[in-house]
Amino acid sequence: MSYFKNAATLLLLQALLCACSRAAVESPTLPYVLNHSTTGKTYYHLMYALTADNLLSVERMDHAQFVANGGQFEVEIKQSAFPIQAPHCEGNIILRMPWVSAGNDLSEKYQLYSALTTLVDSAKGSVSVALELNPYIEKTAEGIQLQYCNVFFRHVYKQYIPHVKALSQ
Template identity: 40%
Template sequence: MSKMTTKRLLPCLIFTTLFSVASSANQTAESNLHDQANSDRLVKAVSDIEENARPVTESKTEIKVNPGKYFSYYHLQYLLNTEHYKINQDYGFNAGGQFEVLVPKEHFPIAAPNCNRDIIIRMPWSSIVNDKKALYEQLLSKQQNTLVTLELNPYVKVISEQPLQLALTYCNVFFRHKAGNYYDQL
């Protein structure tokens, strides 16, 4: 999945599921019912994502689309309001500078129809941890709102290019990372 966008992966999943349903004609009726149930769940998930997507412009959030070799990367700057996030204390600050921030999905500017409660903002692992530790301490203190740069890939689906409409397929986004360190720019 590292080299495929969700946009490319979804048709593959649909094709695989539909092929599975079609090829199961020789199987028992019970097996066919199971395949149909899986196909129905997939169709519903795609429908939910498309229905719940909202234009990014409605949330007044600037999304920077950075073209990559194989697919585009979607970055945004997001203000972590001290009243609308919490640090995942169970996860803590791990070796490699990893930590998690939980934001209720209703306070996140990108729709996440498959997410029940919180968007998980994760800091990726790397050997460079000083900037990550400083950001973690600042967020933990909750003394001020903090502007952070996030990467929506790989769990983002493009609903529309014009106007840009995105939806998250899972509850995870990441702090932007570049050259092994947190990268606080679009």
């Protein structure tokens, strides 16, 4: 009797493992990563490669203007090349770097800004950026979509965060 019980358990385990393996292979890979804060809020992050094909423009300014603007700038991305649908958006996607007050270190933001202006000017290469899809998203049966034409560079503690991994608490 115990032989049949063990054999049945093994068959059940084998069926479960096969089903899990099939699900892992057949499940579509989401283009975004979910991270949760200590308060339980869900954040949607996306690593996105900006290229000459999808980056349409970068707001232009010199270093003094960049500092005066608190590191805030905008870039325009071709909506048809963006991996998250934006059905209510009639134009392209606006990607914004948030403003920070004077006295904050802007060096990493300025390096990114310079890399993006170089990309537009040269029309060569790519720049990978971390994006924060919140707060302008809504859940749908297919996943998520943008409510508007806006997304942000990932920005926490007054700094650009160049990855989509969870932040250590």
